Amino acid sequence: MNLRQWLYSLSHNPTVGIMPFVNEVLTVVHQLESIKCKPQKDEIMDKLLISLHSSFAAVRTNLSLCTPEPSVKEITAALKEFEDNETL
Numbered sequence: 001m002n003l004r005q006w007l008y009s010l011s012h013n014p015t016v017g018i019m020p021f022v023n024e025v026l027t028v029v030h031q032l033e034s035i036k037c038k039p040q041k042d043e044i045m046d047k048l049l050i051s052l053h054s055s056f057a058a059v060r061t062n063l064s065l066c067t068p069e070p071s072v073k074e075i076t077a078a079l080k081e082f083e084d085n086e087t088l
Contacts, residue, residue, distance in 0.1 A: 003032050007039065007047060014053040018083045022048065022076050041072070048075055056082065 007028040012021040025047055032038050039047075049060050059082040063075055070078070 003028055003035075003037070004039075007032070010047070011051045012053045012056070014055055018056075018079045021051070022079065025051075026072075042069070044072055045069065045075060048072065048079070052079070055086070058082075 007025065010021065010024055010028070012018065025044070029039060029044055049063060052060050056079065059078060063070055063078055
């Protein structure tokens with residue numbers, strides 16, 4: 001149960017970049033999977049998008065409106081690309 005609480009308590013800190021946040025979420029997901037409690041795909045996607053810093057609002061909205069829903073890998077790539085473009 002502590003792993004689920006940890007997952008839901010994670011939030012994106014823009015001063016350290018997007019990848020540490022994504023990696024932390026995926027680490028907890030893998031730990032939950034190892035004990036047969038893996039969250040559903042939509043839970044993982046929601047966590048990645050909802051917990052983003054407000055500076056990522058535009059990309060969050062775009063990813064939320066995509067049909068079909070993007071994969072976790074596609075979300076990660078889009079977030080990284082957005083961050084890279086914003087830092088230029």
